[in-house]
Amino acid sequence: MLVGVGLGPGDPELLTLRAVRLLREASAVFVPGKLAYDLVRPYRPDAVILNFPMTSDEAYIRQCLEENAGRIAPQALDGLAVFGIIGDPNFYSTFSRLCEVISEHYPEIAFSTEPGISSITAFASVANVPVAGGFFVSDGNGPESRIFMKVRRPAALAADLKTEGYTEFVLVERMFLPGQQVYRGDDLPEESDYFSILYARRSDA
The missing domain is CATH 3.30.1490 (Dna Ligase; domain 1)
Structure with missing residues (x-):
């Protein structure tokens, strides 16, 4: 099984208790960069940093996803693999795309996610902005x-x-x-x- 675990907005004290438990229990832990690695290091110094480029080159993104899927899949087939990601794995993250690629080659692997404090709610705290009523969140694209x-x-x-x-x-x-x-x-x-x-x-x- 592969579990996407939210690591929160960047403060190590904002990891959830469940995130810490899963990091400790996992047979292998993967992260998409040094910031995420620094958050999981106290619990899993053996975490593997994978390359997820910040680019608009879709061909290169796909190539990296394929390579990362090949590294993660053997661990997810044999035990519990954790992919730790900044924020929440279901909010504007690469985890869903990674799962799609893994599913193409390893349909027997199951996936789940565990929430983390997202940048949306963390922003309100840091900026001391109370949010009430309806509000709009976008990554620059229209609302889906x-x-x-x-x-x-x-x-x-x-x-x-x-x-x-x-x-x-x-x-x-x-x-x-x-x-x-x-x-x-x-x-x-x-x-x-x-x-x-x-x-x-x-x-x-």
């Missing part, structure tokens, strides 16, 4: 998806979003709390708990 918090009527909200071209929906209710539920597609309840988040994605994204 939307996230709604405190969703009390998810089925009705999804129906409204379909008129705007959204077709993929995921509702997480009571995340990391007792009674956690995950609903996908059209299998959304009429009402949900206060602690609910709905993810919606356009079909053309």
Whole structure:
């Protein structure tokens, strides 16, 4: 198995307890650069630094992904491999692309992720900016998806979003709390708990 583990925004004290545990338990740990290595070094000085270039050369990016997949896959096949990444592995990270490449050659490898403090929430703390109401996050491209918090009527909200071209929906209710539920597609309840988040994605994204 390969687990993408979020290492937080860069402060070693902002690693989660779960991240530290997985780093210690893993049969092998990989990181995409020196900053990530410095964060995992107290727990895994044997972590392997891989090359993930910051470039727009898609051919070179693909070449590096293939090479990295070849180094990670044997460890993920035989045990628990951890890929530690700055921030959160599901927010603007290379982990999803890496998993896609590994899956092409090693479909038997399973993947999962463990969250880390993302730059989005860390920014609000460092800048002392309280965030309330809706806000827009972008990497420079147009919005492909939307996230709604405190969703009390998810089925009705999804129906409204379909008129705007959204077709993929995921509702997480009571995340990391007792009674956690995950609903996908059209299998959304009429009402949900206060602690609910709905993810919606356009079909053309």
